[in-house]
Amino acid sequence: MAVENPRGTIAASGSDRPALPPPSGGPLGVLRNGLAVIGPDRKRLWGTVALAFVVGVIETALLYMVAAVAIAISGNSHLARLGPADLGIQVSIPSACGIGLALVATLMLLSIPLAQLMASLSTRAMLRLRGRMLTAYLHSSLQYRDTQREGLLQQLVGEYALRAENSVQQLALGCVGVAMFAAVIAGAIVSSPLLALGLIIGLGITFALLAPVTKRFRQDVTKPVLTNREIVGHVAQAARIGQEISAFHVADAVARQLLGGIKIAATAMGKLRFEARLVPNLFQYGAIGLVLILIAALASTSAGGMEGVAPLALLLVRALTYVRQLQRSFHTAREMAPYITAVETELEQLEEHAWDTGSHALTALESLRFEGVNYAYKPGENVLKDISFSIDQGEMVGIVGPSGSGKSTLTGVLLRLRKQTSGKVTAAGVPLMDVSAESWAALTGYVPQDSRLIFGTAADNIRFFRPGFSQEQIETAARAAHVHDEIMALPHGYDTVIGPGARGLSGGQSQRLSIARALLGQPALIVMDEPTSALDARSEALISQTLAELKGSATIILIAHRPATLELCDRILEVRYGVLTELPTQTHAAKA
Numbered sequence: 185m186a187v188e189n190p191r192g193t194i195a196a197s198g199s200d201r202p203a204l205p206p207p208s209g210g211p212l213g214v215l216r217n218g219l220a221v222i223g224p225d226r227k228r229l230w231g232t233v234a235l236a237f238v239v240g241v242i243e244t245a246l247l248y249m250v251a252a253v254a255i256a257i258s259g260n261s262h263l264a265r266l267g268p269a270d271l272g273i274q275v276s277i278p279s280a281c282g283i284g285l286a287l288v289a290t291l292m293l294l295s296i297p298l299a300q301l302m303a304s305l306s307t308r309a310m311l312r313l314r315g316r317m318l319t320a321y322l323h324s325s326l327q328y329r330d331t332q333r334e335g336l337l338q339q340l341v342g343e344y345a346l347r348a349e350n351s352v353q354q355l356a357l358g359c360v361g362v363a364m365f366a367a368v369i370a371g372a373i374v375s376s377p378l379l380a381l382g383l384i385i386g387l388g389i390t391f392a393l394l395a396p397v398t399k400r401f402r403q404d405v406t407k408p409v410l411t412n413r414e415i416v417g418h419v420a421q422a423a424r425i426g427q428e429i430s431a432f433h434v435a436d437a438v439a440r441q442l443l444g445g446i447k448i449a450a451t452a453m454g455k456l457r458f459e460a461r462l463v464p465n466l467f468q469y470g471a472i473g474l475v476l477i478l479i480a481a482l483a484s485t486s487a488g489g490m491e492g493v494a495p496l497a498l499l500l501v502r503a504l505t506y507v508r509q510l511q512r513s514f515h516t517a518r519e520m521a522p523y524i525t526a527v528e529t530e531l532e533q534l535e536e537h538a539w540d541t542g543s544h545a546l547t548a549l550e551s552l553r554f555e556g557v558n559y560a561y562k563p564g565e566n567v568l569k570d571i572s573f574s575i576d577q578g579e580m581v582g583i584v585g586p587s588g589s590g591k592s593t594l595t596g597v598l599l600r601l602r603k604q605t606s607g608k609v610t611a612a613g614v615p616l617m618d619v620s621a622e623s624w625a626a627l628t629g630y631v632p633q634d635s636r637l638i639f640g641t642a643a644d645n646i647r648f649f650r651p652g653f654s655q656e657q658i659e660t661a662a663r664a665a666h667v668h669d670e671i672m673a674l675p676h677g678y679d680t681v682i683g684p685g686a687r688g689l690s691g692g693q694s695q696r697l698s699i700a701r702a703l704l705g706q707p708a709l710i711v712m713d714e715p716t717s718a719l720d721a722r723s724e725a726l727i728s729q730t731l732a733e734l735k736g737s738a739t740i741i742l743i744a745h746r747p748a749t750l751e752l753c754d755r756i757l758e759v760r761y762g763v764l765t766e767l768p769t770q771t772h773a774a775k776a
């Protein structure tokens with residue numbers, strides 16, 4: 185749960201949020217973070233760096249060529265001098281331009297694989313991360329997901345994956361910047377070691393001088409991500425309760441609460457962005473100022489030898505663009521660092537709480553048995569207490585009990601979605617948790633309390649992501665659920681798109697469609713959680729008819745309150761404060 189703190193902002197109440205370990209904000213921490221996301225693509229990264237170095241070397245040669253041509257033209261000479269002065273290689277200006285063009289063509293060609301490599305690094309990272317997150321989330325246990333805030337999956341697959349991809353992009357850009365910078369500096373050293381050394385020391389001094397300034401602006405990078413996590417939970421909640429927000433006329437209050445958090449995140453993010461924009465600019469201008477000082481010093485102390493300074497100055501300016509790129513990438517990657525930490529933490533948690541899929545393929549239900557079963561959401565607080573019962577194949581059993589007594593929890597255990605805290609649950613004599621989740625799902629059909637439609641055709645809604653079923657089987661299930669005629673009356677019959685954002689169905693139609701979904705494939709066990717609650721008389725009668733028709737052919741467990749529904753049952757079990765007792769049949773109506 186989240187609460188509004190006195191400053192009108194959203195704050196976590198704590199227990200349900202794993203603490204976010206502070207990410208390492210230094211360059212090495214940022215590198216480590218990016219490498220963690222790149223994972224198996226490290227070789228690709230090193231290949232990119234090697235190619236970038238080659239591109240940097242060719243670019244340096246091109247810059248030298250341009251400087252040599254410019255010096256020759258300004259000195260009124262027809263010959264451009266290539267390479268260090270002591271080598272004395274001279275070529276005509278057209279030949280120098282020809283060499284330059286060849287270098288340009290090579291650079292253009294090499295830009296293609298370089299761009300491809302860089303793009304593939306980030307897209308592959310995103311694909312991998314999204315796949316891992318989706319799989320981990322969807323395979324995690326219901327118990328674990330119960331403890332998570334709303335919107336976690338959306339946030340993981342949306343925002344976090346995008347940020348992680350961005351950090352890989354920045355890492356690739358940064359590494360390419362370093363490789364190219366190294367190539368340019370190597371070129372400068374070959375051409376004039378002393379001057380190059382002077383310039384490198386100068387760059388170092390500029391960094392050192394700017395360090396206190398940049399430190400002043402350094403922000404806590406975890407603040408925006410923590411606030412964003414809260415916001416996402418609240419936005420997901422606002423989307424879910426949209427109808428109630430309008431009915432209670434509280435849109436402004438909800439917006440105010442959300443905006444409080446959004447404002448905090450924006451302010452923290454703004455400070456980070458300010459630093460990211462300011463520091464590279466300060467550095468670049470500082471370094472250019474230093475070059476000017478160096479040139480002025482050289483000019484006033486030596487009579488000649490200024491020729492070598494021109495290409496070096498050009499190289500330095502080029503090198504500075506790489507340093508700027510590196511700084512930008514570093515700052516952006518640093519902003520992303522907490523998201524990567526969050527991704528890692530969430531993934532670790534989800535993978536640690538993967539749901540046990542079991543391995544015993546069960547083909548027939550026979551009997552279902554609970555022996556001394558307890559279930560606790562919180563340690564020591566059993567909501568199911570020492571429950572024992574057995575159900576034989578073909579029986580229709582009603583479960584009654586007051587609200588909050590544990591009926592849905594019991595359903596979760598027998599659907600193998602929750603593991604009992606203690607006691608034994610067996611199906612056909614096999615411990616339920618040993619039965620493979622796949623075979624158990626094939627044997628069971630479930631109608632939840634609040635059935636939900638998915639965006640898709642009526643047929644898709646019944647098939648519900650199980651591609652193995654034919655249209656004929658879908659129609660058989662719809663007929664059994666007494667919804668076929670209404671589906672046929674839709675504009676495109678079974679191909680009519682329904683669900684959120686498309687054509688809606690009435691509550692009764694949705695419920696019967698959800699029953700058709702559960703009946704698809706004629707499961708041996710059907711579990712229905714209050715199938716007739718809050719329904720119109722016609723839908724209720726149709727569902728009762730379905731139940732009467734199914735009776736005897738499948739085992740049916742029915743959580744119900746209505747006497748009309750319960751009268752169909754062979755036995756009634758009552759759950760009261762987590763304790764189960766069997767009711768004598770004649771008291772059905774009275775207890776319900």
Ligand SMILES: Nc1ncnc2c1ncn2[C@@H]1O[C@H](COP(=O)(O)OP(=O)(O)OP(=O)(O)O)[C@@H](O)[C@H]1O
Nearest residue numbers: 330561562567585586587588589590591592593594
């Ligand atoms: N995710 C959860 N975490 C902690 N406690 C829970 C959770 N879900 C249910 N409970 C608690 O377990 C108890 C049993 O809840 P359950 O939903 O099984 O009752 P129910 O009999 O199905 O109620 P209803 O008829 O209102 O649907 C309740 O006290 C409820 O507060």
